[in-house]
Amino acid sequence: MKSNMKKFIALILILFSAGTFAQEKLTLKECLSIGLKNSKELAIANSRIVSSSAKVDEINTQYLPQLKFNASYSRLSDVPPFEITVPFSPKPIQIAPAILNNYSFRLSMQQPVFTGFRIGSLKSAAELNRHAAEEDYDKDKNEVSMNIHNAFWNYYKSIQVKNLMDENLQMIDKHIEDTRNFMSQGLATQNDLLKLQVQQSNIKLQQIDARNNIDLARTALNKAIGLPLNSPTEILPEEADISAPVQYNLQELVNEALNKRSELKSLVLRIEAGMENVNAVKSTWYPSVYVTGNYYYSNPNQRYQPPQEKFKGTWDLGISLSWDIWNWGNTSAQTVQAEQNVVQSTISKDQLKDAIEFEVNQNYLAYIYNKEKLDVTKTAIQQAEENYRTTEEKYKYQLATSTDLIDAETSLLQANTNYTNSVIDFQLSKIRLYKSVGRMIN
Template sequence: MKQRILLILLMISVTYSQNQKLTLEGSIELGLQNNKELKIAQSKLRSSEAKISEVNSMFLPQLKLMANYTRLSDNVPPFQVTVPLLPTPIKISDPLLNNYTLRLSIQQPLFMGLKLLSSKKAAEYNFDSAESELNKEINETALNIHNAFWNYYKAEEVKNLLEKSLQQIENHLKDTKNFLDNGLVTRNDYLKLQVQYSNTKLQLIEAKNNLEVARAIFNKTVGLPLEAETEAVADELEIQNDDYDPKKLIIEAKQNRDEIESLTSRLKAAEENITSARSGWFPSVYLSGNYYYSNPNTRFQPLTNEWKNTWDVGVTLSWDIWDWGLTSAKTTQAEELSIQTQLSLDKLTDNIEVEVYQNYLNLVKSKEKVVVSKISVEQASENYRIISEKFKEQLATSTELIDAEVSELQAATNLTSSLIEYKMAIVKMEKSIGRKIY
């Protein structure tokens, strides 16, 4: 019974792997779950969050426990005092060779030259930057999935078109063979169709290979095994009634792009790091306290072999009066990093403007190509229908029929390519202005 259940489960698993149909939405969801780059970005985000916790802990009192044992050598003399007019010294205490100390210390920073506050803000800005980087990586991954999906879908459609064209040529070959047997066409006409059949078959072989390559790329993009049997499923592609204003698109991109948000946060963090570097010019002030439990306790004289406790509280000021330009060098480095980040932000903004405008032009172009391709398909299909009917009536030559078939196939292929190019142009346009494409 168990063997039958295992066999059924295995068959279900194999059947599922052989018939895995994926929509665009399903592909994106699957790809985002399995993408390694996203996992790296998520790890960086968690690291940035941990950095905030690290800096916050520096604002809080630091509690430390220390234990110490010391053994003195046996030749230590007793503690004694020599008094004038007395022949022998007065012994105060015998030497205690074993020393035990427990110390519990607490230290609270009061002022660090704004180092802690600026470090906290810098960590928070770096976290915001990592969060924006994660969002950017998600969008980049989604774009790769879009591209892999539509290339896979296109390869499948091209293969289907070639198979359809091959079937049409086979039908014409049968008709032409009958015409040849009845002396209605020349052998040359029949050979021309055979050559066209062979050429189309070669194209189909190439198309099938391209399909397998596209499938493999798609599978790895969404995190599936290389040879997984998948199928890209999509609704009929149509042109959308969209009307984009390039100026508004550029404004939206500057407001929404994750890359700009990330660099802006980095710039703020760099400015806070300047303040942190300058803290070396200011004193540091700490409030500290200690609790001692020792045997012997050196604060009690004379020393006795007893456990005694004492405590102390104090304020400590530490100020580096001269550090040979260390603070100045750190400050200069922080300032230059801020300048570099600002220039990178300006450069990124310029590049985004060009990217948005270029994607806008590509979208307009691809939309026009779809319109022209649809007209070409209608014309080529009608031309093929007319020539095919004429050929059956022996009013058209095999050359005209072949030309009509080639034109119809090329027009259909161009339409498929144009529709997918248009679809990807929309996706790239949406991504370039900072919209989510997942």
């Protein structure tokens, strides 16, 4: 009974392990979902949003009254009590006893009334910086999505190239078998067989490179989607979209990029925040007005005379004004610094616009170039297939040499490889173009 139970438990464990380690093939959409969820870059970008939101909350608290509580205790040295001598009195009259223990509790309130527009400017700057952080998040999200697309399609390309190698090797194996039959009939020579065997070895070497490329591409995809690098990830790709391209207008693409790019929006928001910071610095040229109030609970309370060794409460309420009349140009120097930060950011914005325009031009030309390559390689496949079909047919009747057959096979393999590369390059060039004009990648 125990033996059967052990076998049953072992079987359950094996089935559980098999289910646990079974690797489902991932679609592009699933890779994007996993990658965006695991992205450390997006986690950092989201943390910046949370931090900038907390900064807005911090500034908002400055509109509200600030309450502070203070408590103190002191022990005084022993001194004689305060007494006066009155004529005809046998004893001096004690005015105030010597109170050696002093306790003091104070609750203070300060409410800003006017701060030279400092709080409002700081709040506007903080809100603008928060919106800039949100734009940065969108930019980083697009970057991560682009990296996942790139890794996914390159992995797919490496698999397709390996499949082409396998198909080509099967073709050569068949031709070697045919050539052996021809040799037995005296229709082919040993040299014909050797040429095919050399080609067979070359393809096997290329297979090794292709397998290595698959491993490297899989590792790159694992890294892009945040999985362990050695995960046996497999993909289930959709058909690449190689439909006829939209006839884009380059200037319209540039204009779209200048309106949509998140990093440009972010920089514009930070320039506006910098201008608000300038206003905040200038606020020290104005007076600051506060309403203040205090409640004292002390033993002794100095407001009561003569002092008594008892806890008594008193309060006061007032208004205070503070104005920095002269500080040797400190405010002016701080203002210049803040203004120059805005100048630097404005110049950086112009540089970014130039870089965006160049990137759009570059990706637009790559898009057109890869579409042309796709059309050419598609035609080349048709030609290579026809050439191979004709040459193979001739070789069956020994009207073509093994060299002709090898050349036809090599041309067909190269044409198929070029077409596969062109399909993926065109797919990625479209995505890069979309990204460069500020469209969200999904």
